[in-house]
Amino acid sequence: MSPSDRRRTYAELTEGTAADIAGQLAERRQRLERRLAGVRHTLAVLSGKGGVGKSLIAANLAACLADQGASVGVLDADLNGPSMPRLLGVERSSLRVEGDGIAPAVGAAAVKVMSMDLWLEGPDSPVRWRGTESGSFLWRGTLEANALREFLSDTAWGDLDYLILDLPPGTDRIAPVHDLLPGLGGALAVTIPSELSRFVVSKSLTMVKELGIPIVGYVENMSGYLCPDCGRIGPLFSTEAAPFEGVPRLAAVPFDPRFGAEGDAGRPDVLGRPDAPAARAVRDLARAVRQFYENGS
Ligand SMILES: Nc1ncnc2c1ncn2[C@@H]1O[C@H](COP(=O)(O)OP(=O)(O)OP(=O)(O)O)[C@@H](O)[C@H]1O
Numbered sequence: 001m002s003p004s005d006r007r008r009t010y011a012e013l014t015e016g017t018a019a020d021i022a023g024q025l026a027e028r029r030q031r032l033e034r035r036l037a038g039v040r041h042t043l044a045v046l047s048g049k050g051g052v053g054k055s056l057i058a059a060n061l062a063a064c065l066a067d068q069g070a071s072v073g074v075l076d077a078d079l080n081g082p083s084m085p086r087l088l089g090v091e092r093s094s095l096r097v098e099g100d101g102i103a104p105a106v107g108a109a110a111v112k113v114m115s116m117d118l119w120l121e122g123p124d125s126p127v128r129w130r131g132t133e134s135g136s137f138l139w140r141g142t143l144e145a146n147a148l149r150e151f152l153s154d155t156a157w158g159d160l161d162y163l164i165l166d167l168p169p170g171t172d173r174i175a176p177v178h179d180l181l182p183g184l185g186g187a188l189a190v191t192i193p194s195e196l197s198r199f200v201v202s203k204s205l206t207m208v209k210e211l212g213i214p215i216v217g218y219v220e221n222m223s224g225y226l227c228p229d230c231g232r233i234g235p236l237f238s239t240e241a242a243p244f245e246g247v248p249r250l251a252a253v254p255f256d257p258r259f260g261a262e263g264d265a266g267r268p269d270v271l272g273r274p275d276a277p278a279a280r281a282v283r284d285l286a287r288a289v290r291q292f293y294e295n296g297s
């Protein structure tokens with residue numbers, strides 16, 4: 001504080017602060033809206049449950065839509081366990097400025113990708129939130145929401161047909177995304193045929209409904225095991241995946257070790273082995289997604 005500041009009264013100093021904050025918030029909102037003006041459709045991929053294949057399905061869906069001619073961007077909304085650059089085969093390189101934003105990385109089928117992973121030093125570096133209270137829950141939530149906002153509004157996405165957001169596990173993770181993108185176009189749930197997955201995924205769907213986000217449908221992942229020896233699909237879980245009432249099942253993707261391994265190696269298998277059952281299921285999914293957005297059904 002300068003000596004002249006010190007002579008001012010508290011009222012004088014704080015005058016206009018509320019208006020400044022409101023102005024800043026409006027500015028931030030406008031920035032985001034301007035940035036996403038060229039994005040036609042937004043889709044959040046979620047489950048609530050961890051490890052059910054959200055990211056693998058999201059990467060293959062993005063590659064499939066892009067391969068069919070759409071321009072597609074992926075926002076890796078999993079800040080603490082980012083996996084989209086890896087799944088889409090993005091080469092590690094330095095980020096560069098493009099116009100008034102950061103150029104997204106480019107992966108398989110020319111899918112544009114923005115992820116926390118691209119900002120970290122190396123492949124083994126975890127995210128570390130710095131700050132006096134970075135361990136506190138509230139503070140971390142704020143940092144994460146700000147990072148997501150910046151990824152959305154500072155990335156030079158250009159014109160996109162689809163912007164797909166890959167969410168981290170957690171049934172409440174859709175809420176901050178909805179705060180940032182009140183016009184979020186749809187949510188796609190991923191589940192597996194286990195009672196536990198169903199239990200958690202239905203909580204996420206409740207939250208999605210409460211927020212008024214349109215539900216595109218759900219994918220049943222790991223629905224059966226594709227035997228690499230004989231190519232037959234047998235049961236993987238002892239339970240059938242019970243449907244979610246009123247939510248359409250858009251595709252059933254088998255557990256196929258190669259589908260997983262190719263994805264982990266950065267080659268979306270929907271492109272590499274288009275005749276495999278998992279690839280067919282991803283194409284069913286892409287068709288349903290296109291129908292939902294193009295025809296509103
Ligand atoms: N249908 C499948 N066939 C083979 N492997 C699969 C299949 N689905 C998922 N996997 C594998 O299971 C692992 C977990 O998948 P993934 O990371 O996509 O799950 P997730 O739901 O995004 O997890 P998280 O909740 O941590 O974000 C990955 O190694 C992936 O390759």
Ligand SMILES: [Mg+2]
Binds near residue numbers: 054056166167168
């Ligand atoms: Mg994931």
Ligand SMILES: [Zn+2]
Binds near residue numbers: 227228229230231232
């Ligand atoms: Zn077999």
